[in-house]
Amino acid sequence: MTAAELIGRLKFAGEVRLSEPMSMHTSLGIGGPADAMVFPENVGQLVDIVKGAWSEGVPAFIIGNGTNLLVKDGGIDGLVINLAKLDWIIKENVEGGDIAIRSGAGTPLPKLANFCADEGLSGLEFAAGIPGTVGGAVYMNAGAYGYEIKDILYKTLLIKEDGKASELIAGETRKEYRHGGIPENAAVAEAWFRLVPGDPGAIKARASEFIKKRRASQPLAEKSAGSTFKNPPGEKAWKLIEGAGLKGLSVGGAAVSGKHANFLINASGATAKDFIALMEIVKQKVKDKTGFDLEPEVKIVGRDWNA
Numbered sequence: 001m002t003a004a005e006l007i008g009r010l011k012f013a014g015e016v017r018l019s020e021p022m023s024m025h026t027s028l029g030i031g032g033p034a035d036a037m038v039f040p041e042n043v044g045q046l047v048d049i050v051k052g053a054w055s056e057g058v059p060a061f062i063i064g065n066g067t068n069l070l071v072k073d074g075g076i077d078g079l080v081i082n083l084a085k086l087d088w089i090i091k092e093n094v095e096g097g098d099i100a101i102r103s104g105a106g107t108p109l110p111k112l113a114n115f116c117a118d119e120g121l122s123g124l125e126f127a128a129g130i131p132g133t134v135g136g137a138v139y140m141n142a143g144a145y146g147y148e149i150k151d152i153l154y155k156t157l158l159i160k161e162d163g164k165a166s167e168l169i170a171g172e173t174r175k176e177y178r179h180g181g182i183p184e185n186a187a188v189a190e191a192w193f194r195l196v197p198g199d200p201g202a203i204k205a206r207a208s209e210f211i212k213k214r215r216a217s218q219p220l221a222e223k224s225a226g227s228t229f230k231n232p233p234g235e236k237a238w239k240l241i242e243g244a245g246l247k248g249l250s251v252g253g254a255a256v257s258g259k260h261a262n263f264l265i266n267a268s269g270a271t272a273k274d275f276i277a278l279m280e281i282v283k284q285k286v287k288d289k290t291g292f293d294l295e296p297e298v299k300i301v302g303r304d305w306n307a
């Protein structure tokens, strides 16, 4: 069964786009078409589509804001489930009387960080400048300036590939650097964060400070997926790449940023093939010069052109 046939059979009521260019949904602006992209508007629609895809053997891939994705030039097989419309924030009490913020997976992190600051809740300041969604941040265990999502995550509502919903308490899974421990093929539908009361002015000032640091060190006007490689233990990937003399190196339209060496950018009409070739050269040259094996932080997905 094709993705389009599945959508028809399920009578999916949300927005559907067929043959949708992934370049429109990734911060890199790279990627061929998804066979079909659906935009569930609530958890019920998400459950139906995940379960339908699983029972009919149609591949399904979840995306948030596409800010950590490199999609190959041949696009994505089957369904892409875009969670942008699961965008809500609710203040709740959790066990122990603490205040938690409950948020839909598609909520942009900067929006959530601003909401928390206005409410006088501290803990998400580090995320104010991370351009992903709550779901993507939980999946990736996003982090910056010494803080990570796992430090404040209380629990998640997961939809497993068979459509079954379950709550996962954050402490029950192993979370690592840029790996949130979410089971394979499960969708994060909602997340709860435990935050600490604080002065809104001071919280906003801290968030602004982090954003200022970002503006000074990152090429935010360029198309990128943030850091391309993970930092090896005890090292900084950007230092290794800069030290190997690779700033400005390019393949086709892809280039190593001159501002931040671990930001590989789509400087001008890059294809995924250009980007992957550049990543391989960077990896090899860093290995030759320093002995470190750089691992991608960006998630590479999809099918090759002509595949």
Ligand SMILES: Cc1cc2nc3c(=O)[nH]c(=O)nc-3n(C[C@H](O)[C@H](O)[C@H](O)COP(=O)(O)OP(=O)(O)OC[C@H]3O[C@@H](n4cnc5c(N)ncnc54)[C@H](O)[C@@H]3O)c2cc1C
Pocket: 027, 061, 062, 063, 064, 065, 066, 067, 068, 069, 083, 105, 129, 130, 131, 132, 133, 134, 135, 136, 137, 138, 139, 140, 141, 142, 143, 144, 182, 186, 187, 188, 189, 218, 220, 224, 225, 226, 227, 299
């Ligand atoms: C300019 C810039 C700066 C950045 N700075 C940082 C930074 O400081 N720290 C940092 O950690 N990252 C940073 N990033 C990378 C990126 O923003 C984060 O990894 C972010 O958490 C990804 O969220 P997303 O919604 O865009 O996820 P996507 O890119 O859409 O997806 C990333 C992965 O998460 C999975 N996923 C997404 N949503 C869900 C869901 N609801 N359920 C299950 N799986 C899901 C996808 O399948 C994919 O494997 C930066 C990126 C850019 C472009």
